[in-house]
Amino acid sequence: MHSITRTALLPVAMLAAGLALNAQAQTGPSFNCSANLSSSIETLICGSEALSILDRQMASTYSAALEKAGSQAKRLKAEQRGWIKGRNDCWKADDKQACVRDSYNQRLVELRQ
Template sequence: MHLFIRAALLPVAIFALDAHAQTGPSFKCSAHLTSSIETLICGSEALSALDRQMASTYSAALKKAGSQAKMLKAQQRGWIKGRNDCWKADDKQACVRDSYKQRLVELQQ
């Protein structure tokens, strides 16, 4: 009986460890962040989750890009600059969220 309970709880424990490991954005949060938007992302689990999704999606797109990889990298740098311009928005969190969602759609096409 105890073996059955342990076997049943193992996936839950693994999920909990995995969920705990997946906190924060894809970049390192430190006192030396380059923008207030990066600080905002570090302080928000929802934005951090979008950033992790972006890192994964961008990595997959880069692998598929082939000869277009250089152009994709330049576009991503431009997108980051645009995302960081959200410091000008009245609702910075919504601006950043929308920026991520739009770019994710672009990368998935």
């Protein structure tokens, strides 16, 4: 009887685990917060729901812009790397959270144009 119960519950457990992972992905940034983060700003983003939301918006907007970029994709990738470096320079700001938020908002406007 136990093997039938375990077999019957396995798909339910797998579904629950998948939903939990999906929910977790919806609440954090687009990058893995449990990995070795390259900057204190990434740590700040991981700890802030508002900045995590902006990061997910950035990932989505950047992905869409990259699809439309065509022959300009290489240039767009280089610009994005430069933007990330600039965003990470917010560690120097007095109000790091505001600096990061403003950086995201400005880049989102640029990518949507």
